[in-house]
Amino acid sequence: MLFVAGAAGVGYVLWTASKDLPDYTQLANYAPPVMTRIYAADGSMLAEYAEERRLFVPVSQMPKPLIDAFTSAEDKTFFTHGGLDWMGIAAAAWRFAQVKLTGKGQIVGASTITQQVAKNFLLTNERSLDRKLKEAILVRRIEQTFTKDQILELYLNEIFLGLNSYGVAAASLNYFGKSLDQLSLEEMAYLAALPKGPNNYHPFRQKERAIERRNWVLVQMRENGYITEDQMKEAQAKPLVVTPRPFGAQLFNAESFAEEVRRELIGLYGKDKMEKGGLSVRTTLDPKLQLYARQSLARGLINFDRKRGYRGPIANADLGAAADWALLIKNRKAPEDMAPWRIAVVLDVNDGEATIGLQPNTQPDGVLAPERETGKIPLALMSWARAYIDGTALGPEVKKASDVLKPGDIVYVAPNKDTGQYHLMQAPEIDGAMIAMDPHTGRVLALVGGFSYGRSQFNRAVQALRQPGSSFKPIVYAAALDNGYSPASVIMDAPIEFKMPDGSMWKPKNYQNKFFGPSTLRRGIEQSRNVMTVRLASELGMAKIIDLATRLGIYDKLPAELAMALGAGETTLMKMVTAYAMIDNSGKRVEPTLIDRIQDRYGKTIYKHDKRDCANCQAPGWSPDLPEPDLVDVSEQVMNPYTAYQITSMMEGVVQRGTGKKILAVGKPVAGKTGTSNDERDAWFIGFTPDMVVGCYVGFDNPKPMGKGRTGGELVAPIVADFMKLALKDKPATPFRVPRAIELIPIDAKSGKRGIFGQPGVILDAFKPGDEPPDSTKIIGEGAIAAAGTAASGGVMLVPPGQGDSGGVISAAPAPQQPSASGGLTGQGGGLY
Structure with a gap:
């Protein structure tokens, strides 16, 4: 009886404990939160995200x-x-x-x-x-x-x-x-x-x-x-050697790219799945090109910044107030993506050099390592540091180290690999961005959002809205080529006025403040003539330009103002590079992407950028006799392929004879266009080869003039050339593909008339099937043009000749001036280059 009673009691206790037990069978479907990992195109780890x-x-x-x-x-x-x-x-x-x-x-x-x-x-x-x-x-x-x-x-x-x-x-x-x-x-x-x-x-x-x-x-x-x-x-007997691995972006200098991928993943799947879903993301990033892009942009920004002068140390400390100088710089960290730059404190200065103390390493427990490292900055490696005055003027030449540094100055330094000494460095005040893209697929091969992600997480490649200046002009000229014009069409480059609603006159001008008379479209884009572009836009009508710019994805809604033809509207570097990619891709639509493929935790592909259907991609077995599957390209044709080649050929001329001559240093066929907004606030260059498009933008985050002559051709084209020389070093010099039926006819570059190939000033120009240069030159905009009412230029009013200041020239009244977030005036196109 005791046994039965005891057994019953134990049974009751077990029965009571079993009533609300959790379902243990759920363990069979165990799916723990797993971190999402992002990989570059070559399989190297780019970043990881997880709680x-x-x-x-x-x-x-x-x-x-x-x-x-x-x-x-x-x-x-x-x-x-x-x-x-x-x-x-x-x-x-x-x-x-x-x-x-x-x-x-x-x-x-x-x-x-x-x-x-x-x-x-x-x-x-x-x-x-x-x-x-x-x-x-x-x-x-x-x-x-x-x-x-x-x-x-x-x-x-x-x-x-x-x-x-x-x-x-x-x-x-x-x-x-x-x-x-x-x-x-x-x-x-x-x-x-x-x-x-x-x-x-x-x-x-x-x-x-x-x-x-x-x-x-x-x-x-x-x-x-x-x-x-x-x-x-x-x-x-082995020591315990632990090297904690940093969490987050792993690939050096790709932080902006990784962050943009993270944003896209959240948009696709939400933050919870992005952090816990165990996604495996294969991106489009080429690590080698990413490094080249980062280096080229950084070099360009540093070179420009040095020409504006030395703004002084990061801070200044009292050496006598600290028992150990290392404590003065313990908590000042140089961003990791600025390596090999380091923080240092100036310990002593004489005429020929400065002695510096370098920031010691911090042990994982937060304690400074006991070793103290010093170095020297010789006068030669700080001679660039003339005093900053106002960004345009410089102080006197540096003749001794004490002209620049004093004890207690906390500065950036970088090692000189040849001598073991150190350069005095300065984080540039100006910033910029660079993108490299495959024009056939839209795959972003490299993306740099700024000088240092550690200093600023603002991604200037995709988030900064800036005026593209003359880098927008190819869209104007392409719209003209789509509507009966040819590269040999001649436009008058002469004074023109537009009457403003307040009665004042807008007089667009060329960057050189000169007028050059009748010029071909090709010469107009090669030399980036503002007045020609405005006159062409007025003749053509802004509606056609806006339509093409919208189809290319540059703008969602562009005001119908003639100043927009000079790139006064704001857009992003990514949108501009994508538009140029479509030109490079024979006018077919390109969708930019940073992601090739996404797999779930089980390896199943749940997203891929390439949407082409491949019905014959799966075969029962491999055989050399099997034909390659035919992938049908269903991309939308957003621009006439003949027009795309014509404008490409004209932009080759920009590099060969025009404002983009600095790109000649690449030594291979490159087409492209410079761009500079009012008062040199924004400088651009977008260039492309048959298989790669590269765009770069430089400017201050808080827009302000960079200085006279700081144009896209002078400031940004060398940065792109630097990158292209590295990226294309082992690539053949591939010419641009000429569409069938395009006719290459010798043309006099100045008059637009047929010429004799081989004679000075005669070039081969591209004409669409059935087109040919005229026997006599018709000059667009020659003489007076008078009309009443609304013109096709998008709400621009033409007034009779003689009512403008210059008398007998086209006068018009564009829409009112609008303040621009980038510091220019969208209704004021003068000085765009």
Whole structure:
């Protein structure tokens, strides 16, 4: 009767504990939060995003010594018990009794790996008899439902191991920068030492305890027969070398690109899935081109900034107030993407050089390393640092080091690799952006959003709205070529006036403040003639220009003002590069993309940029006789392909004879266009070869004049040339593809009449099928043109000749001036270049 009563009581307790047990079968569908990883086009890691740094690895892919280390440390009878270690429970109970009776010692647990799985996945950390009963019941059910390998897989992928690492794969990367199969025996043993309390065995704050615990794990492995005595002793003799891996962007100088990918992922799937979904994202980034773009832009910005003078040190400190000069610069960090620049404090200065103290490394525990490093900045490496006055004038030439620096100055320095000395550096006040794109696919091969992402996360390549200036002119000329004009059409380059609503007159002018008389369209774009462009836009009508600009994606809604023909409307570098890519792609639509493909945690492709259907891409087997699948290009034709080639040929002339001559240094066929807005506030160059488009923009974030002569041709074209020389170094000099039926006819570049090939000033110009140069020259805009009412130029009113200041020239009244966010006036086109 006592037995039956006791059994009934135990049964009742178990029945009560079982009533509200969680569903253990959900473990079969275990899908832990896994970090999203972003890769460059060559497979190198670009960035990773997660709330918890976790990677899921099947137990079958884990090295056996790692499993041996964890079972030895946590549950040596894991493969033989049924979920509960009765001997361990008995020992824990005996220890519990000793502690309660004597008041000395510490209570120990007896949790098996299966018990930890039940607690971590299904229960709380509450310490109560009821929770332990539930845990025991769940353990038995888990053991009956799942294999030992399945239980171990759950445990090793879920367990927290410090440094925000969840699971052994993430911990391996975060502690040692290695994948699991690259770990050494002592490293595996250290990871197995962490489950009892990662902070108790922190590799820096508790290093001795960490080594002691690691060596204990090795002893357990030896006692369990997993390793030999010699292996144990060899591993125990090794130091604990942990190199924490930074979390976030991994590929140097690609932070802006990675951030833009992150934004796109959030837009596609939401923040939760982006951080927890375990997405694998293959991007379009070419790491080599990205590095070239970063270097070229940085060099250009630094060179420009130095010509404006030295603005002084970052700060100044009192050397006498600190016992250790290193403390003065301890908390001043140079952004990582500005390496190899470093922070330094000037210790002493004489006529010929300055002695500097370089910022010491900070140990992982936050304490400065004991070593102190000094260096020298010779006069020759700071002679550029003439005093900044107003951005246009400079102070006197530097004749001695004390003219620039004094003790206590905190400055940026960069090592001179040849001499071991240091350059005095200055973070540029000006900024910019650069994009390289494949014109056939829209794949962004490189994207630099500014001089330093560490200084400013503003992405000037996609977020900055600026005036493109004359880099918009090819769109005006392309619209003309689509509407009956040819490259040899002649336009009058002479004074022209437009009457404003307030009665004042707008007189667009060329950058050189000169007029050149009758000139061909080709010459107009090569020399970037403003007056010709305005006259052409007036004749053509702004509606046609706006339509083409909209189809190319440059603007969503462009005001019908003649000043817009000179690039007074604001747009982004990405949109301009994409528009040029469509010209380069024979007028076919290009959709820019930073992402090639996205896979979910199971490897299934859930997104791809290439939308072309490939019905014959899957074959039962490989054979050399199988034909290659035919991928039908369904891209929209947004520009006549003949027009696209004509404007390309004209932009080749910009490089060969016009404002983009600095690009000739590339030594290969390049087409492109310079652009400069009013008062040299924005400078652009967008150029392309048959297989790559490169765009660069330079300007102040708070728009202001950069100085006379700081044009796209003088300031930005050399930056693009620098990049192209590196990017195309091993590429053949491929000419632009000429569409079938295009006729190349010798033309006199000045008059637009047919010429004799080989004679001075005669070039081959491109004509559409059926077109040819006229026998006599018709000059557009010659003489007086009078009309009343509204002209096709988009709301521009023509007035009779003689009412303007110049008498007998075209006069018109464009829409009112509008303030521009980039500092110019959208109704004022004078000075655009």
